Amino acid sequence: MSSLLSPARLRPRDIVRVGAVGLRTRPTRALLSALGIAIGIAAMIAVVGISASSRADLDRQLSALGTNLLTVTPGQSIFGEDAxxxxxxxxxxxxxxxxxxxxxxxxxxxxxxxxxxxxxxxxxxxxxxxxxxxxxxxxxxxxxxxxxxxxxxxxxxxxxxxxxxxxxxxxxxxxxxxxxxxxxxxxxxxxxxxxxxxxxxxxxxxxxxxxxxxxxxxxxxxxxxxxxxxxxxxxxxxxxxxxxxxxxxxAPNEVDVSRPSDALTAQRAAGAAFTGLLLGLGAVALLVGGVGVANTMVISVLERRGEIGLRRSLGATRGQIRTQFLAESLLLSALGGIGGVLLGIVVTTGYAYYQHWPTTVPGWATAGGLAATIVIGGIAGLYPAIRAARLSPTEALAAP
Structure with a gap:
């Protein structure tokens, strides 16, 4: 008898289907929220990709020119005079x-x-x-x-x-x-x-x-x-x-021995610092996108109280309601992440083609971008999901 009264468990396919309901019923809002995530991810992918493509071109040039060139120039004497x-x-x-x-x-x-x-x-x-x-x-x-x-x-x-x-x-x-x-x-x-x-x-x-x-x-x-x-x-x-x-x-101390590729290494270090700055800007854009997702999910909870109350009345548990809205947030962020990765690759490819560089997008950047969207989606959707799960059936159905 207790098994007949226990709520049905949601399979992964059902979780995805239920989570996608909010996205299908409000496509414009979902698109705008996903766009915020996409811009942040695209910025990060493009920055890393363009930097990696530039370095790949530099490595190609050095490979063609050779890194075994050393230069010898006169330095200064111990008295500061030109040697x-x-x-x-x-x-x-x-x-x-x-x-x-x-x-x-x-x-x-x-x-x-x-x-x-x-x-x-x-x-x-x-x-x-x-x-x-x-x-x-x-x-x-x-x-x-x-x-x-x-x-x-x-x-x-x-x-x-x-x-x-x-x-x-x-x-x-x-x-x-x-x-x-x-x-x-x-x-x-x-x-x-x-x-x-x-x-x-x-x-x-x-x-x-x-x-x-x-x-x-x-x-x-x-x-x-x-x-x-x-x-x-x-x-x-x-x-x-x-x-x-x-x-x-x-007077061996009056001789300077330099290596041009050392200067190129310093140039790389400066480029890495610039890349770090741009990655920081991309992270800020990603954070703004996450705030947009959280805002969308909170509004979705407020607008869908009737749906939440009806589902609770039909036997849905708090955990299932929480899972539904968390899945919706994750799907929304995942769509933005996939779109951002694709956009970042397109931007990198276009810029590398314009500069006649080999196109290089590190795999860790793509994987990291998608992982970041999942984390952002989970954090952004956690509070709205918990808030939705705490609504009682009578309170939800009584809401205007």
Missing amino acids: SLPLAAESMIERIGPVRSTSAIGSVGGASVYRSDRIPPAQTNGLSAFAARLDLPETVSATFRSGVWLNEATARYPAVVLGDAAARRLGITRAGPEVEILVGGERFVVVGILAPVALAEELDDAAIMGWPVATDLFGFDGHPTTVYTRSDESQVEAVRAVLGPTANPQ
């Missing part, structure tokens, strides 16, 4: 076993760069003049926007290769025998224009000439100001440790 690298620094570095290639540039002092002699001397545009070895492009993975690199012949004559930024500032779009500039008052033919060099940015703002012509025309002393080395990938740190003493055995 210089020995003339034999390159040849000594080449003797290091794991070093595969070496090249260098030297600053040509007093060789200001102008488009023509009509330009006022004060308007230098901050361009530098460098003497360079012939194997420089291979060592730093430089490519060309126009023209060619220096060779054995042009390195001895007034011929110059411009960096990408230098060419733009001088108003030069292509290289050719008819294109000339002034370097230190001497006319030089522009034989090439470099594309941006990711791992040697100092070349972008420079006019680059051959080592011999820099010595003949400007009295270049031959001391390199930057030596670039390529080493075995597995031996990069070991090579880095001995570069200073090898380049200048007499």
